[in-house]
Amino acid sequence: MACQSVSAVMDEQALLGLNPNADVRYRERAMVYFEQLKESQDGWEVCAEALAKGVYSDDHVKFFCLQVLEHQIKYRHNALTAVQQQLIRETLMKWLQCQLMNPEPEKTFVRNKAAQVFALTFVMEYLTLWPKFFFDLLTLVGLNPHGVDIYLRTLMAIDAEVVDRNILHTQEEVRRNTLIKDRMRDECVPSLVESWFQILHTFQFSQPELTCQCLEVIGAFVSWIDLRLIANDRFVHLLLSQMSVEDLREEACDCLFEIVNKGMDPVDKTKLVESLCSVLQSAGFFNVDQEEDVDFLAKFSRLVNGMGQSLVVSWTRLVKGGGTMEQADHTLRAMEAKVPLLLRLLLHEDDDISANMVGFCYDYLHVLKQLPQLSEQQKSNVEAIMLAVIKKLTYDDEYNFDNEGEDEAMFVEYRKQLKMLLDRLAQVSPELLLEAVRRVFNNAMQNWQSAPFMEVELAVRLLYMLGEALPASHGAHFSGDSVKSSALQDMMRTMVSCGVSSYQHSSVSLEFFETVVRYDKFFIVEPQHVPLVLMAFLDHRGLRHNSPKVRSRVAYLFSRFIKTLHKHMNAFVEDILTRIQDLLELAPPENGFPALLTSDDQLFVFEAAGVLIVNADSPSERKQVLMRSLLRPLMDAFTPLLNKLLQETHEQRQLEIADCLSHAVGFTSRTSKAFSNKQTVKQCGCTEVYRECLQTFLPALSCPVQRGALRSAVRSFLHRMIICLEEEVLPFVPAASEHMLKDCEAKDLQEFIPLISQITAKFKRQVSPFLQQVFMPLVVAIFEVLACPAEENDQTAALEKQMLRRSYFSFIQVITGSGMNEVMANQGAENVERVVFTIIQGAADIPDPVAQKTCFMVLSRLVELWGGKDGLQGFPEFIYKHIVPACFISPMKDSFDLSDAQTVLTLAECSLTLKMIHLKRGEEFIQFLQQDYLPSLQVSPEISQELCQVLQQPDVKVLKTYMKVFFQRAKL
The missing domain is CATH 1.20.930 (Transcription Elongation Factor S-II; Chain A)
Structure with a gap:
C-alpha cells in the first residue's frame, strides 16, 4: 500500500519524460515537475520515500529522486526541521542497505549521484548532527563489494567538496573545510586508512575495479593526512605488490606519485x-x-x-x-x-x-x-x-608533413x-652544446645527399636553435674571434655553400630558409654568399617550391632577408625584379588555375620589390622606371576589372572581383612601406607613379557594388599616401571625401574620420579651406547615422554607434588641438552652438568614460581659445550656463564609477577644464561658483570655499586629487 500511495503522489506522466528517448512534450513536463519538487516545501519527501523503499526500478527515476534530494541538502538544509534532517539521513542509509542486498549494482551515473548526496550531507552535518558519519557507513558496508563501491565514491565526492584546490570556495567554506579536516584527523582518519588497507588486501585479485578506486582515494587523501599512516612497511609492501598486477599497476603508480608529491x-x-x-x-x-x-x-x-x-x-x-x-x-x-x-x-x-x-x-x-x-x-x-x-x-x-x-x-x-x-x-655548458651541435651538423652536411631527411633537418634545426640557446653575448654575432661566433660562422658557411638547400624535402627547405634569416648578420660579414642564397629564394627551392606551405613561408622570409641585406644586393636588383615579375601578377578570378603565391604572400614580395627599388644604388630616373614597371600592371588591370564589377550580377563573382581590386590597391600600398623619412618618394622620383595610382584607384570609392571592401582598401591607401606624398595628396582629398560621405553607414564614417583627422593633424592650415567646406556635411552625416533607430538588443549596431561617437569627438579634438579654431568658428553661430552642445552632451550625458574624457579635453581647449576677453562673442555666458554644469553633473551620475581607472582619467580632464575656466575668467569664475552655482547644488559655504581655494592653487595634481575626494564625498 505504501508503494501505491507514493505512486499516487508522484506524477507518473511526468516521470515518463525522464527517459532520454521520451517525446519532447513529456521531457518538458518532467523538467517542470522537477522544478516544482525542488521548490516545494515537502515535495522532496516523496522522492526520499521512493528511494528508501526502492519503489522504482527505472534508473532515470532514481537519479531524478537523488537530484531533488541533492537540491534540498545543498540549498535548503538549514531551513529543514530536525525531523526532516533525520529523514534524509535515514533515507540515505536505507537506500545504501538496499544496495548491499541487490544482486546487481546500480548504474554508474546513479551511484555517482548518490555519492554526491552522501558527501553533501556529510559536509552539512559532520561537525554538528552526524559526527559518526564514517562509523555508521563503515559498520553498515563492511566488506560488501556494492557497499564498498558507494563508500569509495563518497570519499572521492568528499574530496571534491572539501579538499580539491581546483574548486573555488568562499572564505566561509574554506573555514568550514579546515574544521572538517581537523576533526577527521582527530577522530576517524586512522579508521579510514585501516578500511583502505582491508579493501586493498581483500579485493586486489577478485575486484580490480574496487582496488583501483581505493588507490585513487588514497592518492587524493594523502596530501592532507598523516603520511606515516600510509608510508609504512605494510602499506608500501602492498602497493608494490600491486605494481606487479596488470589491472592495478597504473593506479598503484599514481597512488605512489601522490605519496611522493606530498x-x-x-x-x-x-x-x-x-x-x-x-x-x-x-x-x-x-x-x-x-x-x-x-x-x-x-x-x-x-x-x-x-x-x-x-x-x-x-x-x-x-x-x-x-x-x-x-x-x-x-x-x-x-x-x-x-x-x-x-x-x-x-x-x-x-x-x-x-x-x-x-x-x-x-x-x-x-x-x-x-x-x-x-x-x-x-x-x-x-x-x-x-x-x-x-x-x-x-x-x-610517420610524421605527415602534408596533412598535419x-x-x-x-x-x-x-x-x-x-x-x-x-x-x-x-x-x-655552452661550449659542450656548441661542440655537440657542430659534430651532428658536420656529419649531416658531409653526406646530405644520401642522408635521410630527418637527419638533415635536425642538423639545420640545431644550428637554428643555437641562436636562441646560446647566451646573447655569443648568439648570432659574427664579429670578433670568440669560439662561439667562429663556430656559428663555419656552420653557416657550410650550410649555404654545400648545396643542402636543394634537398628534396619540405622540412629541410623550410629549416634552411628560417636559418638563413635567423643569421642574416652572417651575410654582412661574408656578403659573397648572398647571390647563392638569393638564387635559392627565387627558384624551385624557395618561392617556386612544389609545396604551398614552403612558398608561403619563404615569401615572408624573402621580405625579411631583403630588408636586412638590401645594401648587398645593388648588383642584382634588376635581375631579382625580372625573376619575381610573374609572382607579382594580379590573379583575376577567371584565370582558372591557382597562382603560385596567395595574395597575402604576394604582399611580402611586393614589399621586398619596393625595398629593392628604393634602396638601389641608381639615379631617381631609373628608380621611377622600375617602380612604374612594378605598379603599371596593377593600374592597367584595375579599371577594366572595376567596369566588370559594375556589370556583374552574380554575387560570388562580384566578391571575387572586389577581392582582386582590393589586392591591387593593397599591393601598391605595400610597396610604399619601403620609403623612410630619409628616402622620400620625391627623392626617388616616384611621386608621379603614386599620383597615377591614386587617380586609378579613387573611382572605386563611388562603386556601389561591394562598397565596404573597396572603400576600406582605398582608404588605407590614402592613409599611406598622406605619409608618403605629403601635400601632393591634397588635390585628391576633396573628391575622395565626397565619395566616402555619400550613402555612408556608421562603420564607413567611423573609418573615414581617422583619415580626415590624419590630414588635419599633418597639414593643419593648408587644409583649412577644405575642412571648413567638409566640416558640417561630415557632422550632419554623423548625426544622421547616430539618430537612426536600431533594434534594442542589436549589440553590433550599439557598438558601431559608440565607436562612431568616439571617433567624432576625437575629430573635434584634432580640429581644436591643431590650432584651427577658424574651421569651427566659421560654420555660423547656429552650427557652432549645435556642435558644442554635442560636446556638452558627450561630457555630461553619455556613460562612456573614453568619450567623456575626449569631450572634456575639447571643452578645455574651447575655453582656452574662446573663453578669454578677446574670445568668441557670447562664449563666456555659454561657459557658465553649460560647461561648468557639465563639469559637476557628469561626475555626480551613478554611471560615473570613480573606482574605474578610465573614469578617474576622465575626472582629471574635467578638473583641468575647471582650471582652464579659472585661468581665462579669473575672480569672476570664483564668485560665480561661490555665490551662484555651488549654492544651487546645496554645497555648504565651507566646502565651496575649500574647492575655490584649491582651484586657485597652481599645482593641478592637488586639484585632481581634491576633485576625486569632493565627488566621492558628494555621492555618499
Missing part, C-alpha cells in the same frame, strides 16, 4: 624517495628497457619524474638554509643516482613517456647551473642529456619542451 620536511622527503626507489629497483621496475606496456611506463615515468623533482625541491630548501651541507650533498647524490633511469626514460621511443621526464631533467640542469663547478660525472650527465635531447628532436618516418593532424601537433609541442631543455643545457 609536501614535507626535505630530509624526510629524501628518505621517503630513497626507500621507495630502493624497493622499486630491487623489484626490477628500473629495467624499463624490458617493459613492453607503454601505458604503464607512462605512469611509471611520471612517478620517476615526481621523485626526481621532489629531490630537487628538497636540495633547494636544504641549500637555502634548511639543513646542513652534508644533508644537501646526500640529497644531490640521491638525485644524481636517478640520472641513468632518467636518461633511459627520456630516450624512450614513446614521446609521451619521454615528455614526462622533461620536468625532472630541466630542474636537474638548473641545479647543475648553480654549482660552482661540475665534476666529471656531472659533465658526463650533461653530455648524455644533450645527446638524448638531440636524438629525441628528430622527426620519425593531432599526432603531429603533439610532436610539435613535445619539440618545444625539448627546446627548453636545449636552452637550459646551453646555460649549463
